[in-house]
Structures are given as C-alpha cells and as structure tokens.
Amino acid sequence: xxxxxxxxxxxxMVSEQLAARGIRDARVLDAMRKVPRERFVDESMRxxxxxxxxxxxGFGQTISQPYMVARMxxxxxxxxxxxxxxxxxxxxxxxxxLSELARQVYVIxxxxxxxRLCQQRLEMLGKRNVEVGVFDGTxxxxxxxxxxxxxxxxxxxDIPPLLVDQLADGGxxxxxxxxxxxxxxxxxxxxxxxxxxxxxxPCSFVDLVGRYGWGGEGPARA
Numbered sequence: 001x002x003x004x005x006x007x008x009x010x011x012x013m014v015s016e017q018l019a020a021r022g023i024r025d026a027r028v029l030d031a032m033r034k035v036p037r038e039r040f041v042d043e044s045m046r047x048x049x050x051x052x053x054x055x056x057x058g059f060g061q062t063i064s065q066p067y068m069v070a071r072m073x074x075x076x077x078x079x080x081x082x083x084x085x086x087x088x089x090x091x092x093x094x095x096x097x098l099s100e101l102a103r104q105v106y107v108i109x110x111x112x113x114x115x116r117l118c119q120q121r122l123e124m125l126g127k128r129n130v131e132v133g134v135f136d137g138t139x140x141x142x143x144x145x146x147x148x149x150x151x152x153x154x155x156x157x158d159i160p161p162l163l164v165d166q167l168a169d170g171g172x173x174x175x176x177x178x179x180x181x182x183x184x185x186x187x188x189x190x191x192x193x194x195x196x197x198x199x200x201x202p203c204s205f206v207d208l209v210g211r212y213g214w215g216g217e218g219p220a221r222a
Contacts, residue, residue: 001046006038009050013037017052018070025074031100032070037063040093040121059111061206063091064153070097071201072151072174075187078102082148087137087163088208092118094153095130105130106144108137110209138210140166147171154208155183162212164188164195176205180214 001009014033023029038049040063045055054062072094078084078101086095089109095118098105107122107130109115115134122130133141138160140150145166152163152175164173167190176183185200207214 001038001049006036006049010037013050013052013066017066021067023067023070023074027078027080027101028070028073028097031073031097032066034100035093035096036125037066037093039125040091040096057091057114059114061090061111061114063093064205068201068203068205069094072153072185073097073101075174075185075200076101076149076151076172078149083144083146083168085141085144085147085150085163085166086153087140087150088153089118089132090114090153092121092132094151095132096122096125096127098151099127099130102149103129106141106147107132108141109134110136136210138162138208138212142166150174152176152208153205154213155180155203155205156208156213158212159186159188159197160208160210160212164190176203176208180207 014029038046041049041055054065057063082102083104084098084102086107089107095105095107109118112134119132140162146168148168148171150163150173155176171190173188175186177186178184182204184202187198189196
C-alpha cells in the first residue's frame, strides 16, 4: 500500500465508518485522519488496515475497530490539555490517536512483547507525549496519577476500583463492562468523592486481564 493509497483509504474510513455512523467531534475525526493505522498492524495485514473491524495483532489481542477507537475518544471529551491513561495499549494505535487529542498520554500494556512494539511504533511516528509502561493495568499507574481521562481498551466484568480512585476531580473513565460475550461502554465521572456512571455504546472487546479484570498473572504496580 502506497502512502497515497493509505491516505485515500483513511479518508474513506473517516467519512464512511466514523462520520456516517455518528461521530461528530471534529478533533477526533481529524486525529483519526492523521494517524496511519497501517503502521500498527503486521505487514501481512496492512491491506486490511482500514477495514471496519478489529484485526489480530498476536498474543490473542486485536487492534480495535476504528469506530470503537473514535467512539471512546469522543466520549472522553478531550480538549487538548489533559493527562490521559490508556489501559491495554496493544498495538499502540489508540495511544497514537489520543496523543493528537491530549497533552500527555500514559499507556499500560501487560504483555512485554506488545509493550515493546507499542513503544517502537509510537517512537517511529515521533509521538513524544506518550509514555509506555509494562505491568498489570488494572492497578492503574499511581506514580503518574491523577488522570483527567482513563480509557480501557479491553472488557472487564466490573469497574476496577483502583482506576476510578486515580481519576482527578471531574475526570472520566471510559471502559467496556459486561460478560465476555459482549459489553457496553461505561462512562464513570468523578465528582469529589462520588462517582456517577452512565452507559453508552454496546461493544465486544478482548478480556481485560489482571487482578481487577478477568484474572491472570502479570507484574503489578499499585
């Protein structure tokens, strides 16, 4: 795929998969237009990079469907001056999109192999406002907290308590909640010591693995 072909497919993705399906935030649409999704999949998958679907990235993980990336970013309501935590960095694609929308992005990936790839791809694109950590993201990243927004790119059975605890006052957590067969995006807003939960788009994500997800072993950082 040439650069011109990728740009044409990216523009079609924005118009047909995002704007046509209700994504209205102009900053989100512009960020999705800028980030080359083909750079975040294996070379063998690049011809499929702009399909309206998640794609495998190895280790039982996927790069999220473009619509879901845009929808979560839109629900985050980013203005450009926020500190954002992404849990489940995977390929690094959503982190790259978030880096266009926020002041600073912190990314946690549980799997060291994916963490290294995520870091390499973000560095290759010159994303200097992103920091990657490799450990159990269900603990959050207390050393970098508080966060104005936390985005979780994997489905959980319940809302991880340490994540909402690391929200700044007025901060928002966007996370898929529900059974493995299908979830719904939850938007949890911190209001002082209270937390208000709203529900949005139905979705289907891979499992959030970790102490406060679906279980599993991994290095923890509380």
